[in-house]
Amino acid sequence: MVTVHDVARAAGVSISTVSRALTMPERVAAPTRDRVTAAARELGYRPNRAASVLRAGRAGAIGLVVPDLANPYFAAIAKGAQARARERGLGLFVVDSDEDPDLETEAVAGLAPQTDGIVLCSPRAVERSVEALEGRPVVLVNHEVDGLPSVVADHGAGMLRALEHLRALGHRRVAYVGGPERSWSDGRRRTGLRAAAVRLGDVELVELGPHRPQVAGGHAAADLVLASGATAVVTFNDLVAVGLVERVRVRGLDVPGDLSVVGCDDAYVAELLAPPLTTLRTDLRSAGRAAVDHLAARAGRSGHDLGDAAVVLPVELVVRGSTAPPRPTLHDDPDDDAVPTEDT
Amino acid sequence: MVTVHDVARAAGVSISTVSRALTMPERVAAPTRDRVTAAARELGYRPNRAASVLRAGRAGAIGLVVPDLANPYFAAIAKGAQARARERGLGLFVVDSDEDPDLETEAVAGLAPQTDGIVLCSPRAVERSVEALEGRPVVLVNHEVDGLPSVVADHGAGMLRALEHLRALGHRRVAYVGGPERSWSDGRRRTGLRAAAVRLGDVELVELGPHRPQVAGGHAAADLVLASGATAVVTFNDLVAVGLVERVRVRGLDVPGDLSVVGCDDAYVAELLAPPLTTLRTDLRSAGRAAVDHLAARAGRSGHDLGDAAVVLPVELVVRGSTAPPRPTLHDDPDDDAVPTEDT
DNA sequence: GTGAAAGCGCTAACAA
DNA sequence: TTGTTAGCGCTTTCAC
Numbered sequence: 068m069v070t071v072h073d074v075a076r077a078a079g080v081s082i083s084t085v086s087r088a089l090t091m092p093e094r095v096a097a098p099t100r101d102r103v104t105a106a107a108r109e110l111g112y113r114p115n116r117a118a119s120v121l122r123a124g125r126a127g128a129i130g131l132v133v134p135d136l137a138n139p140y141f142a143a144i145a146k147g148a149q150a151r152a153r154e155r156g157l158g159l160f161v162v163d164s165d166e167d168p169d170l171e172t173e174a175v176a177g178l179a180p181q182t183d184g185i186v187l188c189s190p191r192a193v194e195r196s197v198e199a200l201e202g203r204p205v206v207l208v209n210h211e212v213d214g215l216p217s218v219v220a221d222h223g224a225g226m227l228r229a230l231e232h233l234r235a236l237g238h239r240r241v242a243y244v245g246g247p248e249r250s251w252s253d254g255r256r257r258t259g260l261r262a263a264a265v266r267l268g269d270v271e272l273v274e275l276g277p278h279r280p281q282v283a284g285g286h287a288a289a290d291l292v293l294a295s296g297a298t299a300v301v302t303f304n305d306l307v308a309v310g311l312v313e314r315v316r317v318r319g320l321d322v323p324g325d326l327s328v329v330g331c332d333d334a335y336v337a338e339l340l341a342p343p344l345t346t347l348r349t350d351l352r353s354a355g356r357a358a359v360d361h362l363a364a365r366a367g368r369s370g371h372d373l374g375d376a377a378v379v380l381p382v383e384l385v386v387r388g389s390t391a392p393p394r395p396t397l398h399d400d401p402d403d404d405a406v407p408t409e410d411t
Numbered sequence: 412m413v414t415v416h417d418v419a420r421a422a423g424v425s426i427s428t429v430s431r432a433l434t435m436p437e438r439v440a441a442p443t444r445d446r447v448t449a450a451a452r453e454l455g456y457r458p459n460r461a462a463s464v465l466r467a468g469r470a471g472a473i474g475l476v477v478p479d480l481a482n483p484y485f486a487a488i489a490k491g492a493q494a495r496a497r498e499r500g501l502g503l504f505v506v507d508s509d510e511d512p513d514l515e516t517e518a519v520a521g522l523a524p525q526t527d528g529i530v531l532c533s534p535r536a537v538e539r540s541v542e543a544l545e546g547r548p549v550v551l552v553n554h555e556v557d558g559l560p561s562v563v564a565d566h567g568a569g570m571l572r573a574l575e576h577l578r579a580l581g582h583r584r585v586a587y588v589g590g591p592e593r594s595w596s597d598g599r600r601r602t603g604l605r606a607a608a609v610r611l612g613d614v615e616l617v618e619l620g621p622h623r624p625q626v627a628g629g630h631a632a633a634d635l636v637l638a639s640g641a642t643a644v645v646t647f648n649d650l651v652a653v654g655l656v657e658r659v660r661v662r663g664l665d666v667p668g669d670l671s672v673v674g675c676d677d678a679y680v681a682e683l684l685a686p687p688l689t690t691l692r693t694d695l696r697s698a699g700r701a702a703v704d705h706l707a708a709r710a711g712r713s714g715h716d717l718g719d720a721a722v723v724l725p726v727e728l729v730v731r732g733s734t735a736p737p738r739p740t741l742h743d744d745p746d747d748d749a750v751p752t753e754d755t
Numbered sequence: 756g757t758g759a760a761a762g763c764g765c766t767a768a769c770a771a
Numbered sequence: 772t773t774g775t776t777a778g779c780g781c782t783t784t785c786a787c
Contacts, residue, residue: 137483
């Protein structure tokens, strides 16, 4: 292993000059700096991170804790975070908590001492995990807690957009198939849908769930949706939408003919389906990037100065083949496609 | 931050006793050990990993380098590795090299000093990356290099199984849509297919590619496959199969009616498709687990004693709806479904 | 602008 | 069985 001593000897300087030349180049005379960097490159010197963490307190790395790496949602966030961390010269350690609150806290506690901060995605045990940080910087993704910085999607706007779209097609009764009971984003989506329904005035909302956020959850929800009399449905995520479509077909009905379906997340399955899925897209990579930026900006600062600022990412409605006007019924109102009049 | 000193004071012992009680409990008297562990728990002591890495040389953690975390293939490996590492009380740091050979080497070099070994998945620059390890333990996944331990799928057996299946259905001309040019597994698959074709005697193989290992690659390959006169096709992975099916449909043809399709990997899209995809499955989580076990077994040992052993994982053919007998033609041989006779 | 020296928290000889 | 002590490789005062 090449150490500062080897570089110092090769460059004919002291180890402190080596350290300085590499970490604060402007405080070393140009010729000296060049000799040092040349020697370092030649010898293939790589600073021992453990040593510099121990001594300097800074790790030059951050941690990312996600509930499930196999979930494309979190994989996308991880990709974005990784890319940005690299751009900033930071290391990124990814840990998968396997959806387990205890493991999450464990992961945070283990990661905290050797990183400059933690990005905590969709936490399953926020309070305990934040406590385990002992005051070290943290950014929450897809979750909000008072006084903590966070990066979240604008679920309210997304839901409004979905409902406007369905309303414009002529739907007046829309179901929501909810996700896991304790999901923060599920709560936000419900709140957003209710607000949107009130705002639009003539759209009735049927809330269902909780359901598992997988294909199986969609299977389970399908019959409830059909029985509810809704002509359109918004699902917690795209996988639920997939299951829903499958089961609706088994019942001999058609999507979007008998039921329009809007997913969430724009997972890549969304466009592979037949029909491709209308869905709400958030740029998850930019969520990862924003979280890393937030952390990097706080690095060095001690207090929670601008700590509680929330980055809110836009949500875009991607219209594909799974949404269409409802089949005409006896009650059909010829005004449906017209510009809405004042609340009637 | 709670240090060994704090615990030592609280337990009324010296710092070395604390260290010993925590890392080699059997070498400390039971009552002392209990006092120490109690004090440690009470104070919420967490050993500073940076310090112990620096001093002991052991990191209690391993690194996993993958080309793309957003690829479910690698995500599954990561999950398996993570779970096993946890069972063994090891940390696992996941780094995404973004399919870039330079970044891969960089990641390995950065990870190596602070881990006890590296799991290198589908390397894009094996030689340089292994060199960057400076002799530290490494396990290759989905790649083989002489003298290095590895975990690979039995592509040969998988390809034989696929071809046997297609042959049993009556196919006599089978295309292979290859993946990236420099992919190790693509090479293994081609070799396996050729061997299988020779062995079966009456199956003709049409090799195509290289193609991108994504849906777009399948789009690009579809017309070539149709023009080749093959009645069945094996693709590099499931995404390519998806693209292939899409394009075949655009051409007004049917899967499996006009073309049978076998994917590889059993990514979760495979069963969502219509028709669900016949595919070759490897248990990737167990690949991750095996890699970690391999590394853990070598930990402590210096030499490359049993180092070059390769763990070969079984490949299973999962038959779903995308494979069926070919449409009868004028040349159809009534013996097609019979037990194969000697090479004719 | 550069060097000498003091540790960061921990482990592992070596002593007792 | 337990304590004392010497560093691991690095950063960072503090002199010069």
